[in-house]
Amino acid sequence: MNTREILGHLIAFPTVSRDSNLALIHFIKDYLAGLGVESELFLNEDGTKASLFATLGATGHGGILLSGHTDVVPVDGQAWTVDPFRMSEHEGRLYGRGAADMKGYIASVLAAVPVFLAKPLSMPVHLGFSYDEEVGCLGVRPMLAELAKRPDKPALCLIGEPTEMKPVLGHKGKLAMRCRVKGAACHSAYAPQGVNAIEYAARLVNRLGEIRDRLARPEHHDERFDPPFSTVQTGVIKGGRALNIVPAECEFDFEIRAVPGFDPQTVPTELGEYARTELLPGMRSVSSDSDIRFEPLGDYPGLATPADSDAARLLSFLTGSDDFTTVAFGTEGGLFNQEGIKTVICGPGSMDQGHKPDEFVTREQLQACDDMLARLAGYLQNA
DSSP, X not given: OOHHHHHHHHXXXXXXXXXXXXXXXXXXXXXXXXXXXXXXXXXXXXXXXXEEEEEESOOSSOOEEEEEEOOBOOOTTOOOSSOTTSOEEETTEEESTTIIIIIHHHHHHHHHXXXXXXXXXXXXXXXXXXXXXXXXXXXXXXXXXXXXXXXXXXXXXXXXXXXTTOOEEEEOEEEEEEEEEEOBOOXXXXXXXXXXXXXXXXXXXXXXXXXXXXXXXXXXXXXXXXXXXXXXXXXXXXXXXXXXXXXXXXXXEEEEEEOTTOOTTHHHHHHHHXXXXXXXXXXXXXXXXXXXXXXXXXXXXXXXXXXXXXXXXXXXXXXXXXOOEEESSOOSHHHHHHTXXXXXXXXXXXXXXXXXXXXXXXXXXHHXXXXXXXXXXXXXXXX
16 A cells, blocks of 8 residues: 555544554554564553654664654534545645544555565664554654564654744643642622632732743753743633632643653742642631642653764755755654654654644645655665
8 A cells, every 4th residue: 555545544543542542553553563563562650642653674682663642623613614534635735534634654664664674684674663652752662662672673753843844842841731720619798707719819810921921031942942031821721610609619731732852840849839839828817627739630741863873864864955954843752862863753744734624734844754764764774
């Protein structure tokens, strides 16, 4: 099968993160088995999802890992004009959920497997396909934990997130947090007798805004990124039951997108200190049960692969460009890098289409990815 045919199969599996990806994973496993390639699965705790890992060619230490995630974001509430889980084509664009992010890359990798197998590779090519990347880079972690125990783990990783085939060396890290504020309810006519959880949550959100503004100052800039500083934003807030009841509960979710070198944990740490010293004493003077608690929702590290690294030099060779850049969205790359697997990012399509209705990847982009993988096969034959 060629890349287009495989992409049609992959899109037909509705692997939204909230659902199982096993049907797609077994399709890949069977496809590889048909080519004589064994693969192993790393299941989640309830056995409903799996990551897949396989090795082509020579065994031994090192080699290059071609990595991608199999889950996609939901289509609920989006105004699609085509069936999101049935690939369609119009004027050189292939439409379907995940076409750009990032089943197009996975299809290209799978189509290249026979090319790799036909070469006397000087080092192995590994395939790694994960689940639940879209909800916190969850599925890749068990696979990485196992690879870390092995003496022959990959040396380099190429993640095929949609970059329009431009060579990318970095992205920001992310920390997502939830803050729960517990106050005390009473009739609104006697508001001073209660502890208004919404009002105290608002003060915390305002403090986050102050932290955000401080991080945007020029002395904290890293011009490799857009925007060139760490960002803080509150995305969800819930609280209150009726206008005439002082709300006893409120919660809000916030995130930090951190440039390399900035520890995002400093933000909830500072916010927690503000809550402990400035807010809780007043709250508990009215109701001793009042509280403010923080809990992590998810995180992944940033990525900043040096431009003079072996991984960057290989990516420059494969793409024909050393005009390295960064992306605003996150990837699993920082997690690979933490395990000593130097990581770069390059793949077909654009995130301008990712997560949107009528998501697409162009035939031209897929061909460019096919060409890149063919160059990789040639490089590994001669290395």
